[in-house]
Amino acid sequence: QEQLVESGGGSVQAGGSLRLSCAASGFTASRFCMAWFRQAPGKDREGVATIGGGLITYADSGKGRFTSSRDNAKNMLYLQMNSLKPEDTAMYYCAADTTRAGTWLCDMKLSMYNDWGQGTQVTVSS
Numbered sequence: 001q002e003q004l005v006e007s008g009g010g011s012v013q014a015g016g017s018l019r020l021s022c023a024a025s026g027f028t029a030s031r032f033c034m035a036w037f038r039q040a041p042g043k044d045r046e047g048v049a050t051i052g053g054g055l056i057t058y059a060d061s062g063k064g065r066f067t068s069s070r071d072n073a074k075n076m077l078y079l080q081m082n083s084l085k086p087e088d089t090a091m092y093y094c095a096a097d098t099t100r101a102g103t104w105l106c107d108m109k110l111s112m113y114n115d116w117g118q119g120t121q122v123t124v125s126s
Helices: none
Strands: 001-008 011-015 016-026 032-039 048-049 056-058 066-071 076-081 090-101 120-125
Touching: 001 090, 011 032, 016 032, 016 090, 016 120, 048 066, 048 076, 056 066
Parallel strands: 011 120
Antiparallel strands: 001 016, 016 076, 032 048, 032 090, 048 056, 066 076, 090 120
């Protein structure tokens, strides 16, 4: 059974940092596109970063501040977030597209991902 479990969210002041983790089980995460999305209250869910076989992509909102990585041995995905802003406040979700293996460059479209975690809340105060 495929499962994604996020952790690491919390409350920080503007300018602070958080590291989100996503534990994957039931499949080998390194074989598939993985992504981070976020959803702020009253807003649509939006992509933050994707990580595929060879490339990591970032949405403009996080470029230069966010870094996505994964530990294949632990089947884990991470999102290091620095210089956090109040507008980064949202529920952050880990997602996987387990329908296609071996993708080099991953899409950031919501509809491409079939597995989702329950989310972890990030709150940034000014």
